Amino acid sequence: MRDSDKNDLLYRAAPPQVLCVVPLDTFTAIYHRASGITHLVAPPVPEILTALGTAGSTLDQLIARLGDEYDLLDGDVAALAARLDELAAAGLVSTI
Amino acid sequence: MSEDADQHSDATPAGGATSRRALMLGAVGASAIVSIRPALAATAVSIVHCSIPVPDPGRGAGWIAADGSVVTSGTAGAFAPPSRPLKGQDVKQALAGGTLPGVEYERSQAYMNYVRNLHSGTSGFTCFASLQMPRG
């Protein structure tokens, strides 16, 4: 997929009621009720899930929202896209 | 467990109201999610058909040295990684004293040393573990 296509994609986080989130240390354990799968995640994953929400955001909207909330040490859209791809593969984010 | 979720979102802006928390998005090739898989595969399918990626795509690319460590691509004496993940069944046979199919002895030894060094949290670990645990 070309990057221009990716910018138009709407990413949606799994709704909070299907996630059970337990911070352990730098890692956070997430039980995804819809899939029955446990994920152990590191930052910035919990932050992305919170900022993304279920309404749907584009990459640019999401990175702007994260920038409002945090000091982004590497404001790299490609890196954010990689994180979202990973989240989509895990089923915690959908693009459809 | 909903309290936990609340607790977590409270904890997120740690550092107080005056300074915002720093956040790294990480590198493109890095990985921030480990999905937990069954420790003992409950069906024959997963034991025979599980696979071990060499090296773990979550931990970046590289070649495999003779001792199984992941080194910079092109390092002398190291081997380019296999194009496809190793199959559980092939690894099982190699563990019993053979070589991996379709590769020469030294290369097989290097890949197998990588497999032996796998630890939990790494892709392929569960496959390797289940191959070693024929019983519960």
Place this chain on the structure above:
Amino acid sequence: MRIGPVGFRVGSDWRTPVRQLEMLYAGYPKPEDDVPDFTVRLFAARPWRRVIRPAVMLGGDFVLPDAAPLPLAQGLLAAEMAMNLQMALGQRHYLLLHASAVERDGRVLLMTGESGSGKSTLAALLSRAGWRFMGDEFALIDPATGLVHAFPRLVSLKNAAIDVVEAALPGARFGPLLEGTPKGAIRHLVPGAAAVAAMDTPGTPALLLFPRFGFAPDVRPVAPGEVFVRLTQASTNYVALGERGFDALTQLVRSIPAHAIDYPDTTTALAQVEALWRAL
């Protein structure tokens, strides 16, 4: 027979393994309501293999198609393996941790590690030093209460551990010495009468250790994130329990300290354990 809260029924094409089980599990009660949780069957692959080079196949409610048969001389081991298999594949009430467990003052020490880490040996030795033996293979965590339930099946001692424990527990009862099994020499130790008498009393988890035999003495804390992943891999039914497993495991990980201990000999290990226990 009933081991801890779990009832088994064992059927066999041969008399010997059943007789050995009856002898070794003589002090154990019958299953609750006489309805066992699991059925285990030891059977011949072909009818004539009952008598000619008899080979024991493992059967029951839950089976691994890959499991290789064992010679009849190791029939007792086959029965134990088949029972473990029912637990590993079929247990859906308790979160199973591949761990040994001992209890003192109602509080439980859990020890988990690969085969050869010494968790069985240490549990057997601690049971002589004022601890109640709860099990050497599976610790059962009740997701509803977070308590550890005992599963005091026969202790499976391997290779060098056989001599160590025989010397330390001179009055104990043992099964026959099984040579040349897939895991080397194996001898089963019968848990003490006190362990069986108290097996219906659960305990509160208090400390988790990851022992490792054959290294210079070392004790280091293990972070909760790592403990969590290691325990999911030390549990055969974590994934199958779904959210109940997640709740039970995250609660356990957040409520008790965890340490890795390396030890060159069992005397060192027992001292390490007592020191960590006192520091709780």
Place this chain on the structure above:
Amino acid sequence: MARVVSDGWLLARILRAPGEAATLDAGGWTALLAIARAEQMIGTLAWRLQGTAMPPAVARILGDARASHDHGRTLALWEAEAARRALAPLGLRVVLLKGTAFVAAGLMAGQGRSIGDLDILVPHAHLDAVEHALLAAGWEWVKPDLYDDAYYRRWMHELPPLIHRDRDRMIDVHHTILPLTARITPDAAALLANAMPLRDGVAMLSRTDVIVHAAAHLFADGDLAGGMRNLWDVHCLLREFGVEGLVERAEHHGLADAVGRAIRLAAALYGDGATLSPGDRLCLRRVTARDGWGRATRPFTRLGFYIRSHWLRMPPAMLTRHLWTKWRGAGRG
């Protein structure tokens, strides 16, 4: 109770009339649980006996079975969702088959049912696109064997099985409901055209087609393995959907015989009984071949049905070639 019948009939009797569980002693319960586990119907039994009086140990075991089924249902529905997400960019809806369809639609047949693979039906013309989309979404081929692969692609009604690399779950992608080698050719286009939507991008076969498929799967394809469960499916589907239009639809697909037999056997096992032919009785003998230890019994009846299943699927010369290749393959392994 005059005599404890410890074969598949014990399970059938309790599923038909849960009240009769009150007559079971400890041995009867033990046999019932072993048979239900062996037939992969312990979840169905647990659901059916909910609220019935039983010993505490049995209540505990069946309670665990219900929890286990709930988790299995979650996993099955998630696989369907994963397939939907993978195929949505192609503009294709996922037509769910078998167990996953039953739980997705909330049918009685799905209550407590164990579900293994995900089975879906897609148009034959889109098979290549579907294959690529699934491979891109993390599914991988299970069988590396070239003969098997070529065999599947040429003769079977489905793609060679795929397994998901992270979730270890298999998907069977069907383009029709019987192998192309079978002598009967159901109308696959009609199956797709009449599928009932369940939600966005997800559908299941129509009320009549779903029963036709269950019957086809049992008699024209399989060797009756899992017959107790499949006939329970048929029994539940008939209860909820009735028989209106069923005969005409079965005839349209060329499966009137299979559907007729499925209705008779389901009624004999789980319903009000039926007039049975000698062939029906033989089928029931095969289906209920289980003892109180959960062991498969009646080996010759089983073997007969195994050979019959291949006979139905393949012309004789092809069958010989197939068995020969498989036999040589087994020898090599």
